[in-house]
Amino acid sequence: MDKRHENIPSRRRRRHQKDDQSTASIWLQRGWSFAFRKEVVGLLCLIAGALFMLAPSTLALEEPSIAWFVTPFFNVDAIRTLVSLLIIIFVLFVGMGLSSLLAGNQRRIFRQNTKTIGLGLMITSVVFALFAWTAFHFFLPASRIALAVGQSVQSLPMHHVLGRTKIMLPMQTRVSEIDIEREKVTVIFKKMDDEEGTPETIRSADPIVAGNYRFALLGFEYNPDHLQAALSTTGDKAVQQVASVGGSVRFTLEGEPLKVTAIVKDYLGVLGPAVQLESEKTGKFWVFQRGPTHSMMSNGIKVVSLEPAPLAVFSVSDSRFLDAVSPMGVAFLVGLLIFIGSKEEDENQEGATQ
């Protein structure tokens, strides 16, 4: 270690042969030889690692719950501190690597250099992947949305570095079909000038990218606040249809579709479950579960029951940061191969690995 660092001062000394060696350059040399030591780098790594491991416990103290282990952790200050530490560590690693390479050249051991290059490639890829990862969670972490059939979103609530904010999606996103058994959901992405929209099927563990956003189906959930209504006609040939708010029902083949605009558990506190329907011909009207059905008022439709509607749970994330991680993974593998490929004897050489 020490021998390596002597090179730089000695070269400088030759350049400034006379006694004009300023105090600044002495301090520079001292600083160089102090900073690019593995003890400093190792210690900084320990501190950074400990901070990473301890940072989530700050969250646990605020909200003591057993679920903190798998819930998102978002702490701007912690991420800032850690990224600064990582930058310092990386700079020091690069300095150490350069010193090692310089020393290696002098000894004319080529294989030793390949080992350093392999290790350097791995360190670089890990650091850049970590930057991408922290940047991803720092600027725009994944957002979780739950949508029922017929529901559509244009913007998403997301954590941002400035606090909670709404991010506009490039396209209106509407869920048109939920198939729980086959774990797939059909989503229609609609641009402003596009009336029909393009349907896309999202399966679990098979995310799709729309615009710059990656949609992944996480699963399904039932929320008592999101209801779907089973509606039926009152005649002899009763037909039953199920729809939630935003969906539509049609009781005869040629009849016009009725859009469900509202579902209420207890209308005005006395009338019980009620559903508001709308069509161009009839306008808005309410149908009920209780009481006699007046065909004048409700067009011969009644509410059979209200039940929780299945919601498709998506995670939506900005795909750009994430795409940086894959090339870094490949670079890591290449570095690993170079590292393994260099011969075993090299390990005997002091400083080969650093």
Add this chain to the structure above:
Amino acid sequence: MSLLILATIVVLVLALVAHFTKSSAYPVAIGWLIGALGFGLLYTGTLNDFSALIAVASITSLGALPVLKGDHAGRSFLFGSVPSLTLLSLSFLIGEIPSPSSTTGIVLATAFASAILGSLACLSAASSYSDSGLPSSWMLGIAGSVAGVLSAGQGRSSLPESAYGFPIRSHHDGLIATPVEFVVDGFRGLEEGMRFAASTPLQTLEWAWIGLALICLIGGLIYFPPRIVQKGRMVFVFLAACTTGIIAAYLPALISNLKLPESGPYRDYAQQILIAKNLPGQVADDAHFSSAKNLSLSFVDILPELWTISFALLILVVFFLSRFLSKKAGENIGEKDVGEERMTLMIRASIWLWSAWFIVQVIHRSMYGTAGIGSSNEWIFVGAAIFVTGLSVLSNMKGRSWMRAFSELTPGLGLAIIFLLFGIAAKYDALLGFSMTVF
């Protein structure tokens, strides 16, 4: 219990083979093969307890065997065969990682397991490189492992603040043992009822574990002061061996005498949840344990305990054996090379850990479409990887005596951290490094 003894004998045989052939290649190879067999049996579901035990024993043997300097065959085997072993160890993970697209999921899970195990194997091997021959670093590893066991044991019951305990199962005629649960029967308003996992509290065993952890911690850290206390350290090794032995002997007594936990705390907890849901709390008065007969314990449920006991017993026994049997093993390693060997192995450990991290990203990406959700678990895993990297940088310090002493402790510290994190992850019913929220 006889199985545990059998596993210990297997590992002892491996250690003796290593001693007499003066090569680590054969025992390491045998160890991997037995491990593969164990995991394979686990995967197919035959002889669950036995195969789990064998798998544990073989991994432990790999941890305990020093790979000698100059033994290139052994070293390359250690390095290269990690992935092949874990092709079969995915059985563990197959139940843990929800992987809807099966083929990819299996490959990824295998890769993850191999990376983690490889890192543990490298750290264990690095722990055996010590100037004075005293396994201080191992002592720290044992302490971390015990801390992990305690942490994992606290999460076994559904109660929010539960003591350390074993999960209990119940045998029915001709059926596989099912976990015993505290059941609140369904009623109008909560048709499906509620179920809480029950675990039997083991106060005495908990104290024994804590004692072992403390002994190992002190025995490991006593390295820091100047080397006046040479003999004192041996006392700690002896004490640790005795405590581990007592725990190992105490286990069969426990298993033959299992009891149900008191129902009071479970009833109170169920009542709290019912009231929080605006349901009548009195319903909890009729709640009961799903079974009180034919209680049993599954070895698969207490794998962390078995791992730790065999790990500790082996290391202490191998250490004593090496004191009496072989001075040659130590002589093979030149005094100057010890630090470099340790550093090489530790760098490999951190490389394995980072590979595991990349694999976690790939799994998250295919499951969630994102690089995870930034959960505490992911943060802790990244932290552990950075920490072990730092330790590997510091594992070959030269200069003052305390620096060299710290270098000797680094692999043990790495082991301790990883074991502890595994325990914490088990406490929250998660897999280290993953976020599983919805599935």
